[in-house]
Amino acid sequence: MSTNGVSIPPDRVRAAQDVARVLKPGRRVALTTHVNADGDGLGSEVGLWYLLRARGLHPAIANPTPPPERFGFLLPEGADASDHAVKEIERADVIMVLDISDLGRLGDLAHAVRARGGGGVPVACIDHHVSPGSLPAGPRLVAPEATATAELVFDFASVLGWELSPESARALYVGILTDTGGFRFSNTTARALRVAGALLERGVDPESIYERVYASAPEARVRLMAEVLQTLVVEPAVGLAWVTVPPDALQRYGATPDDLDGIVEFPRTIAGVRLALLFRQVASGRIKVSLRSMGEVNAADLAHRFGVGGGGHAKAAGVSFEGSLADVQGKVLAAAREYLGGGRRGGA
Numbered sequence: 182m183s184t185n186g187v188s189i190p191p192d193r194v195r196a197a198q199d200v201a202r203v204l205k206p207g208r209r210v211a212l213t214t215h216v217n218a219d220g221d222g223l224g225s226e227v228g229l230w231y232l233l234r235a236r237g238l239h240p241a242i243a244n245p246t247p248p249p250e251r252f253g254f255l256l257p258e259g260a261d262a263s264d265h266a267v268k269e270i271e272r273a274d275v276i277m278v279l280d281i282s283d284l285g286r287l288g289d290l291a292h293a294v295r296a297r298g299g300g301g302v303p304v305a306c307i308d309h310h311v312s313p314g315s316l317p318a319g320p321r322l323v324a325p326e327a328t329a330t331a332e333l334v335f336d337f338a339s340v341l342g343w344e345l346s347p348e349s350a351r352a353l354y355v356g357i358l359t360d361t362g363g364f365r366f367s368n369t370t371a372r373a374l375r376v377a378g379a380l381l382e383r384g385v386d387p388e389s390i391y392e393r394v395y396a397s398a399p400e401a402r403v404r405l406m407a408e409v410l411q412t413l414v415v416e417p418a419v420g421l422a423w424v425t426v427p428p429d430a431l432q433r434y435g436a437t438p439d440d441l442d443g444i445v446e447f448p449r450t451i452a453g454v455r456l457a458l459l460f461r462q463v464a465s466g467r468i469k470v471s472l473r474s475m476g477e478v479n480a481a482d483l484a485h486r487f488g489v490g491g492g493g494h495a496k497a498a499g500v501s502f503e504g505s506l507a508d509v510q511g512k513v514l515a516a517a518r519e520y521l522g523g524g525r526r527g528g529a
């Protein structure tokens with residue numbers, strides 16, 4: 182079928198109809214996404230929040246971590262229940278997991294989602310990650326070839342003929358904009374641009390969105406970035422570059438993980454670099470690695486190889502490990518060098 186000049190593959194039409202079947206008016210829906218929601222996770226949630234409200238359902242956003250400040254402008258008053266997310270999940274008639282198919286990425290909510298799913302509550306999922314999927318049973322609208330989860334939410338609304346309000350369209354536009362790095366990455370498809378065009382026709386103002394998302398940084402974010410970029414190491418022979426977030430840096434700048442978003446793009450911009458990495462310690466004491474690749478290097482493949490629970494997309498992926506920063510860095514860099522075919526082995 183085709184709506185707004187965007188054609189929708191038949192399997193997506195069927196999947197959207199499956200998801201809609203559990204969304205009956207009057208139902209309570211807990212919308213959730215991965216830890217440290219990004220523009221696509223939160224944009225998809227907000228887009229759906231408006232869609233569900235307009236159909237007489239009772240949606241609430243219940244995330245494992247608070248929504249990043251940067252995307253706060255999208256959130257309607259009272260929509261975010263992340264400060265009592267477990268309670269929302271416990272009283273939901275339907276759970277909708279967006280922008281991730283793995284329980285493990287739901288952080289502290291994984292237990293509650295598994296328990297409710299096991300108790301017969303449908304756990305619907307709309308996602309575009311390459312993932313084996315480990316969620317409890319429920320309808321799935323999953324398409325790894327989609328640019329963003331927000332693109333799939335757009336398809337969902339189109340299939341059902343549910344009208345997108347300007348606020349809903351704005352949230353979905355933010356999802357597509359941020360997951361393509363501002364329509365620059367290899368996942369910028371003609372279709373994604375058509376969907377973005379259809380969203381602009383619903384009243385989205387691209388300049389004001391650009392300003393809110395990319396040009397409203399606190400001064401501390403830029404200073405933090407400057408410090409992280411000082412740690413840059415480049416190995417031109419293998420096309421590898423990496424940066425490391427000093428363990429106490431976020432605290433010193435009063436920053437959140439969202440403030441690190443985009444820093445890993447800088448090592449990737451160096452001529453000849455095929456793989457860029459960002460290392461940082463996360464709250465749980467684990468070490469998180471962000472991967473960005475160029476050309477034929479597959480970041481998701483590498484993240485899978487590096488460790489359990491790693492994944493993402495061909496050009497952008499992540500993985501986390503137990504261990505000290507030095508140990509993890511040593512192992513990951515050795516594996517990266519080997520993968521890139523530099524022939525060098527051993528520690529950092």
Ligand code: 5GP
Binds near residue numbers: 215470491494
């Ligand atoms: P980022 O490096 O910006 O946190 O994440 C880049 C991409 O990789 C995103 O699509 C994100 O969902 C995915 N990703 C990041 N960390 C992990 C992880 O620990 N496990 C998996 N499976 N995917 C991740």
Ligand code: MN
Binds near residue numbers: 280330
């Ligand atoms: Mn996404």
